[in-house]
Amino acid sequence: MTDMIKITNLVKRYGDVIALDHLDLEVRECEIFGLLGPNGSGKTTAINCILALLRYDRGEISVLGKPMTPTSYDSKAKIGVVFQNVAVFEQMSVYENIDYFCSLYITDRAARSKCVQEAVEFTGLGDYQKKRPKQLSGGLLRRLNIACGIAHKPKLIFMDEPTVAVDPQSRNHILEGIQEMNRNGSTVVYTSHYMEEVEQICTRVAILDHGRCIASGTSEELKGMIRTGETVTVESIVLTPEQLESIRNLEQVFSAEYSEETLKLKYGSSGNLIALLHLLESEKISFGRVFSEKPTLNDVFLELTGTELRD
Numbered sequence: 629m630t631d632m633i634k635i636t637n638l639v640k641r642y643g644d645v646i647a648l649d650h651l652d653l654e655v656r657e658c659e660i661f662g663l664l665g666p667n668g669s670g671k672t673t674a675i676n677c678i679l680a681l682l683r684y685d686r687g688e689i690s691v692l693g694k695p696m697t698p699t700s701y702d703s704k705a706k707i708g709v710v711f712q713n714v715a716v717f718e719q720m721s722v723y724e725n726i727d728y729f730c731s732l733y734i735t736d737r738a739a740r741s742k743c744v745q746e747a748v749e750f751t752g753l754g755d756y757q758k759k760r761p762k763q764l765s766g767g768l769l770r771r772l773n774i775a776c777g778i779a780h781k782p783k784l785i786f787m788d789e790p791t792v793a794v795d796p797q798s799r800n801h802i803l804e805g806i807q808e809m810n811r812n813g814s815t816v817v818y819t820s821h822y823m824e825e826v827e828q829i830c831t832r833v834a835i836l837d838h839g840r841c842i843a844s845g846t847s848e849e850l851k852g853m854i855r856t857g858e859t860v861t862v863e864s865i866v867l868t869p870e871q872l873e874s875i876r877n878l879e880q881v882f883s884a885e886y887s888e889e890t891l892k893l894k895y896g897s898s899g900n901l902i903a904l905l906h907l908l909e910s911e912k913i914s915f916g917r918v919f920s921e922k923p924t925l926n927d928v929f930l931e932l933t934g935t936e937l938r939d
Contacts, residue, residue, distance in 0.1 A: 630656065632656065632692060632784055633653070633654065633689075633690070634653075634689070634690045635654070635674070635677075635678070636652055636687055636688045637650050637688065638674070638686070638689065640673055647839055648673055648674060648677070648684065648687075649840050651670065651674060651687070651841060653674070653844075655815065656815075657815055660806065660810050660830045660831050660832075661817050661818065661830065661832055662830035662834070663817055663819050663834055664836070664929070665835060665836035665933075669838065670836050672788075675788070675819075678696065679696075679786070680697055680698045691703050691707070691784065692706060692784065706782055706783045707785070708777045708786070708814075709788075710776075710778070710788065712788040714770065715773065715776075718761050719760070720761075722748070722757050722758070722760075722761070722775075723757040723758065726748065726776050729779060730776075730780050733780035734780055743779050744779055746779075747779035748775065750778075751771040756768060767795045768798065770792075770802065774787075774802065778814075783814060783815065785815070787806065787817070787818050791825065803825060807829055826847070826925060827847050832845065833846070835929065842933070847925060850928045851928060853932070854928050854931040854932065855882060855894075856896070856923045856931060857898045857923065858898040859892065859894050859920070859921045860900065860918070861892050861918070861920075862890070862893075862915050862918050863889070863916040864889055864916030864917070865891050867891065871913060874911065875891070880895040881894070882896055898920075
């Protein structure tokens with residue numbers, strides 16, 4: 629599969645601070661690529677370098693098969709960007725905003741009108757075309773932001789946390805729209821702090837930390853890189869120090885956290901619930917709800933970076 633983005637040995641410094649530390653990264657054609665990392669990991673810097681909005685110290689970047697420079701206008705015309713901060717004109721209507729941003733790429737009025745109308749319908753803004761941005765809810769404003777970034781039908785789309793602070797209905801609409809764009813041939817680079825979104829739509833994920841790509845692959849491949857095979861949580865349980873030690877000594881347990889009558893165990897494999905229940909029964913330990921969870925991307929984050937992926 630063709631590389632839409634290829635980054636090799638990218639270095640970016642801000643004085644003594646190394647924002648990107650010999651970063652290598654590849655985004656393949658027709659995938660939804662999740663770009664994740666704790667705050668300060670280098671995600672925004674990497675995107676700005678890819679878009680040639682920021683000079684870097686060394687390395688190579690190719691986009692759409694060509695070196696990316698500030699004057700790569702042919703390549704830039706095939707790129708759409710949806711930033712986290714909504715960037716629209718308050719004095720213009722919904723339709724006028726989309727038309728303006730589309731006009732930066734498409735000058736022919738007839739062709740542009742068709743693209744704008746398709747973007748309006750795609751984002752579900754048909755009933756709001758004449759309204760001003762200040763008249764829209766947060767979710768509709770996000771949809772307008774997306775429409776402005778994708779109306780010219782880009783082959784490569786960057787989406788920086790497009791569902792922040794939106795209602796569940798708008799969030800589902802946005803996620804379904806991203807998948808539809810991908811099915812229609814667009815490659816999407818997607819950043820988010822909502823792990824359920826990433827697992828739902830991303831075909832491949834890269835984790836950045838301290839300016840480096842520390843892991844990449846599908847969600848399942850990433851989960852296979854960590855020690856955690858299963859997390860078991862037991863609620864409303866009262867344990868003596870001796871009982872807690874017995875639980876810690878169970879086979880495959882490598883972490884046991886006990887606080888406020890809640891026990892959380894991490895195992896190096898799955899299928900450990902029965903052994904735990906047998907121990908609790910033999911020790912005559914009463915408890916409330918018990919549930920087992922497979923590893924999540926947040927577990928991957930916590931183990932690989934020491935940081936939970938949370939805002």
